[in-house]
Amino acid sequence: xxxxxxxxxxxxxxxxxxxxxxxxxxxxxxxxxxxxxxxxxxxxxxxxxxxxxxxxxxxxxxxxxxxxxxxxxxxxxxxxxxxxxxxxxxxxxxxxxxxxxxxxxxxxxxxxxxxxxxxxxxxxxxxxxxxxxxxxxxxxxxxxxxxxxxxxxxxxxxxxxxxxxxxxxxxxxxxxxxxxxxxxxxxxxxxxxxxxxxxxxxxxxxxxxxxxxxxxxxxxxxxxxxxxxxxxxxxxxxxxxxxxxxxxx
Amino acid sequence: xxxxxxxxxxxxxxxxxxxxxxxxxxxxxxxxxxxxxxxxxxxxxxxxxxxxxxxxxxxxxxxxxxxxxxxxxxxxxxxxxxxxxxxxxxxxxxxxxxxxxxxxxxxxxxxxxxxxxxxxxxxxxxxxxxxxxxxxxxxxxxxxxxxxxxxxxxxxxxxxxxxxxxxxxxxxxxxxxxxxxxxxxxxxxxxxxxxxxxxxxxxxxxxxxxxxxxxxxxxxxxxxxxxxxxxxxxxxxxxxxxxxxxxxxxxxxxxxxxxxxxxxxxxxxxxxxxxxxxxxxxxxxxxxxxxxxxxxxxxxxxxxxxxxx
Ligand SMILES: Cc1cc2nc3c(=O)[nH]c(=O)nc-3n(C[C@H](O)[C@H](O)[C@H](O)COP(=O)(O)OP(=O)(O)OC[C@H]3O[C@@H](n4cnc5c(N)ncnc54)[C@H](O)[C@@H]3O)c2cc1C
Ligand SMILES: Nc1ncnc2c1ncn2[C@@H]1O[C@H](COP(=O)(O)O)[C@@H](O)[C@H]1O
Numbered sequence: 067x068x069x070x071x072x073x074x075x076x077x078x079x080x081x082x083x084x085x086x087x088x089x090x091x092x093x094x095x096x097x098x099x100x101x102x103x104x105x106x107x108x109x110x111x112x113x114x115x116x117x118x119x120x121x122x123x124x125x126x127x128x129x130x131x132x133x134x135x136x137x138x139x140x141x142x143x144x145x146x147x148x149x150x151x152x153x154x155x156x157x158x159x160x161x162x163x164x165x166x167x168x169x170x171x172x173x174x175x176x177x178x179x180x181x182x183x184x185x186x187x188x189x190x191x192x193x194x195x196x197x198x199x200x201x202x203x204x205x206x207x208x209x210x211x212x213x214x215x216x217x218x219x220x221x222x223x224x225x226x227x228x229x230x231x232x233x234x235x236x237x238x239x240x241x242x243x244x245x246x247x248x249x250x251x252x253x254x255x256x257x258x259x260x261x262x263x264x265x266x267x268x269x270x271x272x273x274x275x276x277x278x279x280x281x282x283x284x285x286x287x288x289x290x291x292x293x294x295x296x297x298x299x300x301x302x303x304x305x306x307x308x309x310x311x312x313x314x315x
Numbered sequence: 316x317x318x319x320x321x322x323x324x325x326x327x328x329x330x331x332x333x334x335x336x337x338x339x340x341x342x343x344x345x346x347x348x349x350x351x352x353x354x355x356x357x358x359x360x361x362x363x364x365x366x367x368x369x370x371x372x373x374x375x376x377x378x379x380x381x382x383x384x385x386x387x388x389x390x391x392x393x394x395x396x397x398x399x400x401x402x403x404x405x406x407x408x409x410x411x412x413x414x415x416x417x418x419x420x421x422x423x424x425x426x427x428x429x430x431x432x433x434x435x436x437x438x439x440x441x442x443x444x445x446x447x448x449x450x451x452x453x454x455x456x457x458x459x460x461x462x463x464x465x466x467x468x469x470x471x472x473x474x475x476x477x478x479x480x481x482x483x484x485x486x487x488x489x490x491x492x493x494x495x496x497x498x499x500x501x502x503x504x505x506x507x508x509x510x511x512x513x514x515x516x517x518x519x520x521x522x523x524x525x526x527x528x529x530x531x532x533x534x535x536x537x538x539x540x541x542x543x544x545x546x547x548x549x550x551x552x553x554x555x556x557x558x559x560x561x562x563x564x565x566x567x568x569x570x571x572x573x574x575x576x577x578x579x580x581x582x583x584x585x586x587x588x589x590x591x592x593x594x595x596x597x598x599x600x601x602x603x604x605x606x607x608x609x610x611x612x613x614x615x616x617x618x619x620x621x622x623x624x
Contacts, residue, residue: 082578083443092447104560160415161424184560186579189442190427195385195415204386204491207412210553220494224553226408226507226562228499232384235490244560245547280424281451284437289448292585295606297597301619304591307607312589314568315511315535315624 067236069112069121070176071146072167072194073105073128075137076187089285101137104182106144106249107242111212112180113145114247120214121178123147127170129158135265142260143252149263154270154277160188162277164196169273171201176237178219183208183241194241204234207241316345316435319373321392321404321414322363326356326381329363331508332405334472335464337366340403342432342467346370349477350395352388354381360479367470369477379487382496383409386488389416395482396421396457400435406461406563407507414461423455430466444559444582464507465565465586499552501539503529506555509538511568514557514584515550516542518573518594518613525550527617528572534624540564540584542574558583573613576601593617 077083078098086093101109115121126141127150128134138149152166171179181194198205206212206221210229213220219234224243252260270277298304308315318340323330333349340347349363352375363372373395379387396402396417404410406428418425430448431439437452438460506512513535515528525545532539541551543558557564559582569587574580576592576599584590585604592605595612602608609616 077443079579083446085447092443159424161419161422164419186559187443189444189559190425191411192415192418192425192427195412196419199389199416199419204488205412205416207385208408224408225496226554227496228552228554229497230382231494231497233492233494238490243553244543245553280455281426281453284450284452286442286450287448289441289445292590292604293606295590295602295604295608297602297608297610300609300611301616301623304607304609305620305623308568308589308591312568312606314589 067121067177068123068125068174069115070125070127070170070174070179071105071108071112071141072179072181073109073126073137073141074102074182074185075099075128075130075134076102076185079103079186085286085288089287091283091286099133101140102182102185103244104184104242107244107246108180108182109141109144109146110247110249111242115214125150125174125176127152127167129154129163129166129270131155138265139260140252142263143257144250145256147263149265151265151267152270152273153267158270158277159279159281160190160192160196161280163193164200165275165277166270166273167197168200169275178236178238178240180240180242183243194239198239201239203237203239205239205241206232206234208243209240210243210245212240212246316343316400317398318343318345318347318401318403319350319395319399320347321350321352321402321410322359323405323407323409324351324353324356324359326353327358329359331469332407332464334366334469335467336403336405336462337368338467338470339429339432339462340401341368341470343401343435345400348373350375350392352380352391354378362472364477364479365473365475367472367474369475372477372479373482374479375482375484377484379484382493384488384491384493385413385416386491388413389420390488391484392417393420399457401458401460403460403462405464410461414459418459421457421459423457423459424453425459425461426451426453427461428463429460430463444578445585446578463563465563499554503532504536504538506538506540506564507562510566511535511537512540512564512566513537513570513572514540514542514574515545515572516574517544517548519545519550522550530621531617534621542580571601572617574601575599576604
């Protein structure tokens with residue numbers, strides 16, 4: 067079976083972004099960009115499926131500006147077989163991304179699509195669930211374990227009270243938690259090889275779906291900063307402060 | 316304007332986060348209906364009727380709804396949607412799981428994790444791990460919203476007398492089955508709503524030593540949390556994780572023990588009223604948000620605290 071993996075190029079998780087002074091957004095010029103960490107887990111899982119003989123081909127897809135191709139190169143260097151880039155200079159909302167991905171699913175007929183549970187820039191946590199609904203497929207979201215057996219997927223997902231296990235009939239959408247696996251680092255020869263692997267590029271606007279944004283960003287502001295605190299010497303002093311200064315205990 | 320709030324519950328009791336979400340709905344304004352979708356959840360329906368400010372409780376009782384499967388809940392909510400201008404649910408694991416499905420079926424964009432209602436179509440939500448706040452205006456006919464419950468007070472759970480309307484459910488989604496649940500057993504209060512939270516990080520060093528965090532929590536009748544690093548290392552279960560990609564908490568008191576204070580962790584706790592940090596590295600970024608910091612070995616300070624409390 068084919069496995070499709072959606073990978074997004076985002077500001078690296080180590081970067082602390084700055085809000086632009088005119089309130090129009092965050093300043094992402096000249097900051098380090100990386101593959102969304104959850105999407106690394108998504109690629110890794112697909113590669114393990116191929117290595118286990120479950121998947122025949124791993125296809126990475128990314129939607130975004132020209133530089134999304136760098137993220138696709140990373141996916142290829144990790145081991146994806148080929149890549150699809152849907153180019154859009156304007157940001158595409160999760161609903162639009164999900165619609166574009168349905169088009170790729172129509173063309174490629176994968177039996178499993180793996181996405182990250184959340185893109186760490188917009189923190190939406192929507193796209194995988196939306197894609198599953200549009201395809202009328204079941205979803206295994208926030209996955210920490212996926213076991214395939216023929217047409218059946220036994221999926222363990224993280225919940226607010228622990229874990230739950232679902233039995234899913236393929237085709238299905240999976241969204242990853244980081245605990246699903248430990249993504250590999252591409253090695254230098256693989257990075258070289260990845261340069262020769264194909265990236266199939268299309269204009270996102272030509273895919274025949276409405277990707278116009280539904281949300282207008284009116285402004286972006288800096289959250290209020292906390293007042294600086296103090297250091298206390300020991301446990302006794304801390305208890306005194308908590309009891310007598312703040313009354314929280 | 317008519318608003319539907321989807322109740323979170325375990326078929327036995329109403330999750331208190333629902334009361335925070337109803338208060339966000341009340342800020343939007345208009346009639347509020349509460350949907351209780353479950354199996355044999357009559358106790359939840361009774362609790363829902365009594366909640367202040369609810370016009371109708373819509374009760375859907377079906378086997379397919381008993382385990383909270385997103386496919387089935389989303390289908391039900393989509394069927395009810397046309398009567399409402401807004402549909403809200405807590406931005407919990409439950410809400411995040413099914414609401415985007417509703418949105419996609421209706422061809423509308425969800426607004427995730429709102430922290431403020433500006434107008435009936437305009438909301439504030441954190442992005443980039445809470446390092447920026449985005450104000451967005453929706454052009455969709457129905458606003459589908461998940462609510463960051465820590466940003467809203469709870470509406471009183473009494474004083475209401477809503478009428479109950481039963482709704483029918485069609486067939487279940489065939490290609491997914493609930494198999495089992497592995498719930499973390501804990502004597503401690505619920506992490507999401509506790510007044511005091513004690514969280515342990517990688518500095519705690521092992522699963523065995525994490526008992527120290529539990530002991531301190533017991534003294535203060537606190538809930539226990541953890542950093543992602545502590546969960547990944549197996550010191551604590553996944554549902555303890557606080558942060559950008561775990562739970563968001565805002566208790567009266569948050570004590571971070573052996574946690575460095577990465578932005579992803581701060582995203583989940585920096586709205587707490589009082590923050591205490593215990594860390595042996597005086598340059599740890601957690602001290603930038605702490606009201607009270609102790610630079611010391613946690614294995615000295617935590618036993619002292621347990622002893623003195
Ligand atoms: C996509 C993504 C999402 C993430 N989401 C989250 C999230 O939701 N929540 C989260 O917490 N993290 C999250 N992280 C991880 C985050 O970036 C940090 O790696 C993590 O928070 C670090 O955990 P920590 O502070 O426990 O460990 P460390 O950073 O290793 O810090 C341990 C601290 O303990 C101190 N220490 C050690 N020994 C002692 C001692 N004996 N006494 C006192 N102090 C001691 C050290 O000085 C150090 O400051 C995420 C990361 C990524 C990439
Ligand atoms: N522009 C994009 N290109 C490729 N994949 C994306 C894009 N946006 C979102 N995704 C996928 O959807 C997941 C969840 O994103 P979000 O719903 O925005 O939090 C990400 O982890 C990706 O797998």
